[in-house]
Amino acid sequence: MKSNYIYFILIIFLIGATPGEAADSVWWKLPSLPQPENYGNILIDRTSSNSGMKPVGFSHWSHRVNYTCRVCHFELEINMMLNTTEITEEQNRYGRYCGACHNGKIAFAHTKENCEKCHNGDITYGKEKFGTLSDLPPAKNGNGVDWVEALNSNKINPANYVLEETRLLKFEREVVIESPWAGISPVPFPHKIHGQWLDCSNCHPDIFQIKYESTSDLAMEAILNYEFCGVCHGRVSFPPNDNCKKCHTKMKSPGKIDSSGH
Amino acid sequence: MKKTSLLLMVILVIILSVVLSVTTSHGARKKRPPHHEYGNVVINNFSEKNKIAPVVFNHWLHRSQYTCRLCHADLKFALKVNGSGITETANKKGLYCGACHNGKEAFGPVEKVRSGKKSRKNCDLCHSYGKKVAFKNKFYPFTKELPRARFGNGVNWIKAEKEGQLKLKDTIKGYSTDKIRKDSPSDSIIQPDVTEMPRIIFSHDNHAVWNGCSLCHPGLFREEKGVPKITMEGIIDGKFCGTCHGKVAFPVLDCQRCHTKPAILRR
Numbered sequence: 117m118k119s120n121y122i123y124f125i126l127i128i129f130l131i132g133a134t135p136g137e138a139a140d141s142v143w144w145k146l147p148s149l150p151q152p153e154n155y156g157n158i159l160i161d162r163t164s165s166n167s168g169m170k171p172v173g174f175s176h177w178s179h180r181v182n183y184t185c186r187v188c189h190f191e192l193e194i195n196m197m198l199n200t201t202e203i204t205e206e207q208n209r210y211g212r213y214c215g216a217c218h219n220g221k222i223a224f225a226h227t228k229e230n231c232e233k234c235h236n237g238d239i240t241y242g243k244e245k246f247g248t249l250s251d252l253p254p255a256k257n258g259n260g261v262d263w264v265e266a267l268n269s270n271k272i273n274p275a276n277y278v279l280e281e282t283r284l285l286k287f288e289r290e291v292v293i294e295s296p297w298a299g300i301s302p303v304p305f306p307h308k309i310h311g312q313w314l315d316c317s318n319c320h321p322d323i324f325q326i327k328y329e330s331t332s333d334l335a336m337e338a339i340l341n342y343e344f345c346g347v348c349h350g351r352v353s354f355p356p357n358d359n360c361k362k363c364h365t366k367m368k369s370p371g372k373i374d375s376s377g378h
Numbered sequence: 379m380k381k382t383s384l385l386l387m388v389i390l391v392i393i394l395s396v397v398l399s400v401t402t403s404h405g406a407r408k409k410r411p412p413h414h415e416y417g418n419v420v421i422n423n424f425s426e427k428n429k430i431a432p433v434v435f436n437h438w439l440h441r442s443q444y445t446c447r448l449c450h451a452d453l454k455f456a457l458k459v460n461g462s463g464i465t466e467t468a469n470k471k472g473l474y475c476g477a478c479h480n481g482k483e484a485f486g487p488v489e490k491v492r493s494g495k496k497s498r499k500n501c502d503l504c505h506s507y508g509k510k511v512a513f514k515n516k517f518y519p520f521t522k523e524l525p526r527a528r529f530g531n532g533v534n535w536i537k538a539e540k541e542g543q544l545k546l547k548d549t550i551k552g553y554s555t556d557k558i559r560k561d562s563p564s565d566s567i568i569q570p571d572v573t574e575m576p577r578i579i580f581s582h583d584n585h586a587v588w589n590g591c592s593l594c595h596p597g598l599f600r601e602e603k604g605v606p607k608i609t610m611e612g613i614i615d616g617k618f619c620g621t622c623h624g625k626v627a628f629p630v631l632d633c634q635r636c637h638t639k640p641a642i643l644r645r
Contacts, residue, residue, distance in 0.1 A: 191528045192528075193410065193528070195409070195410075200409060206518060207413070207518070211526065212412075212413060279526055279527070280526075280527065280528060282634060283638075284634060285634040287574055287576075288574065289572075315631075315633070316631075316633040317631035317633065326611070
């Protein structure tokens with residue numbers, strides 16, 4: 117009898133100690149946000165360092181002023197997960213990936229004098245130009261810019277394609293995502309706003325299933341762990357640190373959360 | 379006895395929880411092949427059993443010269459990888475790959491070297507999986523002049539054929555019949571279940587140039603409209619349109635390429 121009890125404790129302990137569970141057990145850990153001029157900046161280093169080049173310092177804000185997300189993440193097939201796209205020098209030179217624009221026609225070319233403009237190993241590269249965004253509508257977090265408002269008020273006019281002229285698919289249904297917790301208001305998901313920046317396939321079917329209510333495991337913990345909405349919200353688009361009400365629109369209290377994670 | 383069964387349970391729980399924590403990769407995007415690998419298939423019916431590297435077949439090079447129909451109808455290649463059971467004997471008798479890879483239409487298994495009486499074995503040119511082979515045609519230089527498109531091979535194959543940059547061979551003597559239907563029915567408009575989704579315009583013309591009739595009818599689609607019922611989930615799973623779109627033809631990521639006709643909305 118006694119040994120049974122010990123085994124029971126052991127099983128409970130082991131379930132609790134598996135790696136997948138451990139990551140989820142820290143609740144409401146909000147993303148730690150960098151300085152506004154560094155938000156959305158990444159260092160791309162899939163093979164650069166191994167090939168004796170510095171990693172590529174890429175800033176989302178400098179690109180999204182002129183191009184919507186769909187240009188790079190849809191048309192040019194650059195994955196959203198860092199370092200998972202097999203970008204090579206050869207492909208760039210044949211007009212794939214970065215090379216679709218960085219060819220000397222649309223943007224500076226992939227030539228020797230320009231190496232340092234991308235392969236600089238500096239995540240803050242180009243910060244001196246951040247001041248040019250000061251005219252755009254302000255926001256609390258992220259880049260300090262309300263990008264959606266900037267687009268809707270025509271402060272910026274980002275292009276939707278660089279390869280092929282395309283009439284965007286119009287789908288504006290507002291899908292209501294119910295919260296599993298009582299008292300937390302549902303999220304009316306605006307397809308319209310997302311469709312201004314993104315293509316359907318940026319989210320469907322890999323991140324969200326196409327059929328209503330068929331996406332499993334969608335939970336706030338997962339979002340804060342950079343899954344689902346968190347693929348973008350927390351890294352490049354407005355972070356969940358802002359205000360719960362931005363998505364959970366009918367929440368009664370504004371959801372006081374401080375960025376230290378409590 | 380009781381102790382051992384409990385121990386077994388503990389071990390099972392450990393294994394299960396580890397497996398679960400590894401396999402729950404949800405909410406993130408899947409990896410897609412780069413342009414030069416799109417449409418490449420590894421054929422391994424008997425290769426590894428016979429201790430030879432599997433075949434890496436590239437659709438992009440073959441479709442730059444031949445229609446889909448030629449191989450998938452006249453030469454009886456299945457639309458599914460490893461679905462044809464190709465053997466060396468069959469190839470040598472002039473079936474499947476052997477219909478062209480005979481030293482006349484395309485390189486054969488053994489080739490005579492011009493100088494002298496020596497011959498060269500070409501095994502590696504097809505059985506190339508896991509090997510470094512210096513191919514004559516390299517993807518990026520080869521497709522450089524062809525019209526660009528997003529996705530797949532990054533090549534607009536339809537446009538390339540229409541504008542005459544590709545001259546596709548549709549028949550091969552001794553294998554094809556002369557009675558191939560050349561006309562195609564008019565476009566059909568398909569209404570999606572979700573009313574806000576733009577409607578689909580299906581172009582028989584664009585498809586028939588490459589596929590004829592028999593690649594789709596009646597195997598994938600019956601001739602009556604709406605039979606069987608097409609679903610987007612099925613397509614994503616590789617059925618219906620997904621038999622080709624997502625594997626060799628442009629992938630179904632590109633919603634607006636098919637859903638082109640604005641939806642009729644009644645409010």
